[in-house]
Amino acid sequence: MIYRTLGNTGEKVSAIGVGGWHLGLPRVSEADSIRIVRAAIDRGITFMDNCWDYNEGASEVRMGKALRDGYRDKVFLMTKIDGRSRAEAARQLDQSLQRLQVETIDLVQHHEVLRFEDPHRIFDEEGAHQALLDARQAGKIRYLGFTGHKDPQIHLHMLRVAAAAGFRFDAVQMPLNVMDAHFRSFEQLVLPELVREGIGVLGMKSMANGILLKSGTVDPVECLHYALHLPTSVVITGIDSMEILDQACQAADSFRPFEPVELESLLSRTVEAARTGYYEPFKTTSLFDGTAANPQWLGDEPERLRQFFTR
Template structure:
């Protein structure tokens, strides 16, 4: 248990100051659908649900039929943001989502996927494979996945790099908006943004971990989030529960984790739903959501501060467990 003295010390620290600044940047919800808050996605005019369904988990634990029910129940219940990736579960996640989007469900969704390829050839192939699996002629958002190495930005933007394929796909109507993701270190995100700026390119979205542990260690929330808000880039928060690792800390509940991430200036908080029960938990968290004020967030972070040292519950930052392109370098092209 955190002592009153240590909690007071924490509350006076830079983390608390950073949270106060973040709350001042928080944009109001644009509207609500089915009780789910919606936000405008950065400088785009797109309206997206404050909670999004992650694509990785639907390709794992549930059966295909249950995965389809998860996606369709989410869309019927007011969520419109769907996340996926070319490499998730060897393509199974996209195949299942594609089946779920039949029978008119594609029209209900803001559909996002990601590619790993760093070369123009690999990226173009992966874009087309994703579209085929998803059974659609376009995605609303395609992102460069796993920008996790310091040199990744130069490869994406270099001659013959994946940006060339992405721009051609956008021109052809296969891709509407372009973003990037990463989970390793905030400085790599900042470097990607500066390389983009040097090439006079503006990302529509950036995806990164935003959770109650991130605030204390190599923080995307402290370093990258203010830059995204300043530049009008849509913020996609991921790993709000740290793929379940954060709950192992026994300091916070799943709903507290979701409400914290939703209280930041995020456009969407993407959460994995491997069962209808977990989806219902996410729906209830969204419908009951009231933005946390600074005192509430400080109290929550004071509980997690003692166990957040060195990224203990953020294995995606400190290990290669979550690094698909490290384990499969051939995906990069």
């Protein structure tokens, strides 16, 4: 397994991370999900991804069970919350702690920063950021980050709003794959800024749940190698079987940085398929936007702003 440093935190983490969403899918039994997590840890994977809303909490519950019996001490545990208000973020975080059966989560991230208004809600005086600062002060979390998959300009806006509030995130999660390189690119716009600021880079959607593979231009190991080639701290990948775990470990074991001619060949192969964003529907549709389908997860708008709508 490859290990890298998570930005300026000094934390050493595995370059491959276990994606939490797949662990709670109906087609994956609880016993199998626990077996996958523990086998991954035994094979050197230390970064565990999850989220408060994954599979109505089943993903966190299963990971919490998998991390019993001494496994918790072997991993860097991350989860995400959807709440935008201070109260809702605090509620979701406490629920995540209970499901994961831990007193401290290593990294908690504001999930699905998809709209230009999200950063302002998060950093409002009644916003979710204050809840995470409170939790960090109380020892419930160690590091803070945010995620999103829609548009690199929204990520840059989140970084600007945070800077205006005097805050720098420890990690940022975003799509990084061979198609993103050509279309509405996080790699081109956001990645250099994160590297410059020493913020940990969490790559996701290296295969977009297999959608990129349907283009017929790349195979799974090539997708993982491309994301590993970038200055990522961790490449988070969905693992729903022991076979897919083998594939991820094989990709780590066989990884070598691309030679320029190899990189050029891979990118030229994918440029036409990537041109319209068809194989990255998380950017071009709302199908991947959980909070769009469940706006109640966000919590109430700030009380001081609701006065504008009183009649």
